[in-house]
Amino acid sequence: MSAAAARRGAEVVLGLCAFTHDSAAALLVDGHLVGFVEEERLNGVKHTNSYPANAIAWLLDQAGLAREDVTTVAYNFAGRHYLRPLLHVPAHLVDRLTQTRAIPRARSFVTVHHRYRARMAQVRSQFPKAYLQSVLHHRAHALYAFLSSGYDEAAVLVVDSLGEIQSTTTWHANPTLQLLHAINDPASLGYAYGAITEHLGWRRGDEEGTVMALAAIGDPARFRPLMSRAIRLTRDGFALDPALLPLRVLSSRYGRVTSAFTAATCPPRRPDAQVESVHADLAAALQERTEQVMLHLAYRARGTSGSGLLCLGGGVAMNCVAVGRILQEGYFDEVHMPPAPADSGTAIGAAAAVWSDTTGRAPGGLTQRSYLGPAYPGVILSTAPRPGLSARRLTEPARELARNLAEGQIIGLFTGPVEAGPRALGNRSILASPLTDDVVKRLNATVKFREPFRPFAPVVLADKAADYFALNQLSPYMSIAVPATTLSQTVLPAVVHANGRARVQTVTQEQHPFLAELLAAFAELTGHPVLINTSLNIKGKPIAGTPELALDCLTESGLDGLLLEGWWVTRC
The missing domain is CATH 3.30.420.40 (ATPase, nucleotide binding domain)
Known part of the structure; x- marks a missing residue:
């Protein structure tokens, strides 16, 4: 939509999670979700609390809008409620277990309220023509959870x-x-x-x-x-x-x-x-x-x-x-x-609340959507994108990746729009074969650099999931840990944690055509449509939202290769 069209009456609602952890932004234009992205995916700072300037710029560019076209900014906290704890000071003062903290607690909530007002003034300065509306935090959570x-x-x-x-x-x-x-x-x-x-x-x-x-x-x-x-x-x-x-x-x-x-x-x-x-x-x-x-x-x-x-x-x-x-x-x-159940997702919920309150209608474009951020389909790499790296195009990427995975390689996958939320769902993932004996040790020691007791999650074709996991519904966002079947415990112990459970992601052709094709190709080679799927990042850094951050992950870890929008990137 053009800026001129917006001025003719389009309602443009920008939802913000800002100034606290997991900064993010979402954009609704005439009640339809244009996109959503966490700021960390663009600035490379995990759980960043900065103002989501990069996220906002990308969203407005996607919609062909300028800041002046935003009609409402929806913020994911209703700051006046920070003063409610003052009412409880007398009760806390008479209880010996809470009396020493009663006054410091009250002061801290007043301080946060003052910070909230200063932050709202900052937002107003960025969008002087927009109406600024605060949304109760839990209402933003609940509305997004339901509408998605x-x-x-x-x-x-x-x-x-x-x-x-x-x-x-x-x-x-x-x-x-x-x-x-x-x-x-x-x-x-x-x-x-x-x-x-x-x-x-x-x-x-x-x-x-x-x-x-x-x-x-x-x-x-x-x-x-x-x-x-x-x-x-x-x-x-x-x-x-x-x-x-x-x-x-x-x-x-x-x-x-x-x-x-x-x-x-x-x-x-x-x-x-x-x-x-x-x-x-x-x-x-x-x-x-x-x-x-x-x-x-x-x-x-x-x-x-x-x-x-x-x-x-x-x-x-x-x-x-x-x-x-x-x-x-x-x-x-x-x-x-929802794919982003923590605070970042309240940017969507806040925008949805404002739209619903204004129009009496639910917004569209939220249902079962997780791939909502920036994409880089036209990225072009040289044959040597960085010192020590080489790149070439693959003619049959799914089959070639399946073959490399079956041979024991650990591979990064960067394709399509960046996922919403904390889980890599096939667009910014690290994939590996669960059939390889030392894969968990290699992933923890040389790729993810994390504690050896931490498990890795499986991704499986949805119509085969019940063979491997006690799961009676779809789990597209890798948010449910369920018991593994005897087959998984026997054949795929790499994706079964010490408690006998696995945090499963199910995949359908409609949800993710490439990942479904890759799982089917892997099954042709190994007999099992199951892969390890973990996020394309290393410890302490966010999921790689941009090609440059993905290349950083390859150069700074033990990945064997990276498929970046059809380019196969490996060390020379």
Whole structure:
């Protein structure tokens, strides 16, 4: 659409997740999603909190628009709610477990509110002709989770660390969104998981998945009573024990576990220290309790909504083992998670909320879409794109890649638009054969540079998935960990974690024609339409969103080759 057309009355809504982790932008033009991209995919800084200037520039260019054509900017937090914790100061002051943090907590929320106002002023300066509208964070999560599903109605459960003051919300979409129940901070499952992740020596807000992986090799019994005290189930949700997980203060100067928690578990682990059995046992107890809480919340969502379908959103919903447990329990006929369930996806949800509020209609272009970012179909490489690298065109890329993979090579794949969300779904992936004996060791040691206990996920042709995994629905976004069948455990142990589960991505011809063709070609050679699929990045860096970042991944890791938009790039 041209700028002139926009001035004639098109509604242009820019959704933003900005100034916090996972900065991103989305664009709706006349209610249709033009695109979405996380800023990290373009600036190379993982979980960047910067203003998403690159993402916005790409979106406007895609739509043929200028900044002046944006009619509304939708922001993914409603900052006035940051002042609500002030009402709870008296109660926190009279409780001996919270009194020392009551005033610092209140001040920290006031500080965040001031920052919010300054950030909104910055956004207004970028879009002086646009109306600026703030959207409740959990509403943005819930709306995106539902609209991306394609369901006519569903229960929606959002579980994260903190959205203004809410940490957990339950909704019913039919098709408009109705809030059924909310749990507010300091009761926060995301806060608890992040606090213990940090205590175990990994970065909260980034490496909770590492703790989830570590849990599979630990014994939860050792710390089960402690974790049941720390995270207590209640009739309508859960609560945290401030004697173990102290009242949240929005400042890094205030720790997130108490001395009593440390005395009952272990000293804080340094990031470079050896991982010991006590760390695995603590991770296992945390994961077990998280699954119990998530099951409790899901059960309540089923009862209060009356729906047999569930949509999940929020950072804690990325706990794929807990999601698998919900599906396995049979509370719901089907469970859906959007491709970007964490905060970045609220850029889409915020834009959708503004459009729905303005028009009374749901936006289009959100359903079952994950490949929403920049593409580089016309990229041209020289025969020597970088010193030490050579490039050539492939005539039958799927068959040639399948042959190389069957021979044990580890290959990067860069094709089409960049994926939304944290999982590589075949457009920015590293692929390997699960039949190769040392593939997991090679991937961890020479390509991903990460802990040896972390598993790798499988991608499988959808119509063959049930042969390998106990999965009774599609899983296109690699968001559900399910038990592996005996066939997988026997033939493909590389994609089965120590807990007997695998985080599966299913692929259909309609969803990803090239990846489906590649899996079929691999099956012709090996008998199994299954590959290892992990993200095209190395530890500490984001998924490679641009050709240059993809070439960086090749040169800085042990990849054997990279297929970059039909160009086969290898070391000389």
